[in-house]
Amino acid sequence: MTGEARVEDYFALLKPSVMSLVVFTAFVGLVVAPGAINPIVALIAVLCIAIGGGASGALNMWYDSDIDAIMSRTQNRPIPAGRISRNQALVFGIVLAAFSVGVLGLATNWLAAGFLAFTIFFYVVIYTMWLKRLTPQNIVIGGAAGSFPPMIGWAAVNGTITIQSAALFLIVFLWTPPHFWALALYKQSDYGAAGVPMMPNVAGEESTKLQILVYSALLAASTLLPSFLGMAGWLYTAVAVVTGVSFTFLAWRLYRAPDGVPMRKMARNLFAYSLSYLFIVFFALLADNLLMRFGSVLS
Structure with a gap:
């Protein structure tokens, strides 16, 4: 009904x-x-x-x-x-x-x-x-x-x-595992009750935390691709470096966190940061691109 x-x-x-x-x-x-x-x-x-x-x-x-x-x-x-x-x-x-x-x-x-x-x-x-x-x-x-x-x-x-559009794909693709696995770490009981084989429920917390750290480092590196491919300038590059280092640092803290409440707190912190991370990175790319176009018009 x-x-x-x-x-x-x-x-x-x-x-x-x-x-x-x-x-x-x-x-x-x-x-x-x-x-x-x-x-x-x-x-x-x-x-x-x-x-x-x-x-x-x-x-x-x-x-x-x-x-x-x-x-x-x-x-x-x-x-x-x-x-x-x-x-x-x-x-x-x-x-x-x-x-x-x-x-x-x-x-x-x-x-x-x-x-x-x-x-x-x-x-x-x-x-x-x-x-x-x-x-x-x-x-x-x-x-x-x-x-x-x-x-x-x-x-x-x-x-x-093109390879440029594929670079944008790669950024989002590498962001997805640490984003959702951080959520899964502090929602394990939900996924377990529903029978969804999320990584923490299948491989365990330690393996999940390690994989989150690896994907976070790869994600940070991937955000530099637009700079190398000539899609962005110094503004985007600076934002990508700062946000990528911050993301990886939070993943490292999660990896080192002891089990229980500290680990769940670190997982929640990483998940919360990841929610805004892509918006910040893509907004920086947008702003940098518009600034470059504006500068070319004026020159």
């Missing part, structure tokens, strides 16, 4: 906190891509990527409603809380997915649209339906879905996939 669904319940299906990151990284990819795009078309492209990301979230909640009802942090989502039925979420997600892909293709190009369709498929089928309940590497492999948006934004401008 479901209650009468409200607009905010359908909005919650879109996973707005996740969608905001998807939209922002896609927007940065679109802005820094070489080439010109009409501002109205750019707005439509970003909106389509946002809707596609929301469709992925709705379909994820449709399939995962059984485990969402078990985990404390997801029990109040619209489906387990009884405000929206699984069928309503399924139809909602499918309609949004088809709409976003079709409009993006018509407004920009079919490479970008195909990329968006593949991203939705990867997140819903490869990650949600297959990997999430099968392997502790679910986040590593499945994280690719959340890493594609800046490449989609790039492709929307010039219809290409």
Whole structure:
């Protein structure tokens, strides 16, 4: 039995906190891509990527409603809380997915649209339906879905996939494991009760902390790629170095933290920092790119 669904319940299906990151990284990819795009078309492209990301979230909640009802942090989502039925979420997600892909293709190009369709498929089928309940590497492999948006934004401008757009993909891809494994370290009981094989539940805390540290160091190094590839200048480089060192330092503190409350506190601190980390890095890339363009106009 479901209650009468409200607009905010359908909005919650879109996973707005996740969608905001998807939209922002896609927007940065679109802005820094070489080439010109009409501002109205750019707005439509970003909106389509946002809707596609929301469709992925709705379909994820449709399939995962059984485990969402078990985990404390997801029990109040619209489906387990009884405000929206699984069928309503399924139809909602499918309609949004088809709409976003079709409009993006018509407004920009079919490479970008195909990329968006593949991203939705990867997140819903490869990650949600297959990997999430099968392997502790679910986040590593499945994280690719959340890493594609800046490449989609790039492709929307010039219809290409380049090493520069792949560098943006790599940053998000390497950010995903330490971000989610830090969460999993202090939410182990939730994932254990739901039967989701997250890394701490399968490999143990020590192995997870070591892998977080390794991925954090690789992430910090990857954020320097835009500088080496000529996509950014000193401002972005400085921000990337400072934030990367800070991220790695927090991962090191987590690795060295004793078990129990200190470890969970350090895991929570790293997770909290990781929430803002990508926004800071991509905002710095955006600001640096705009400054370089402004400087070239004035010179």
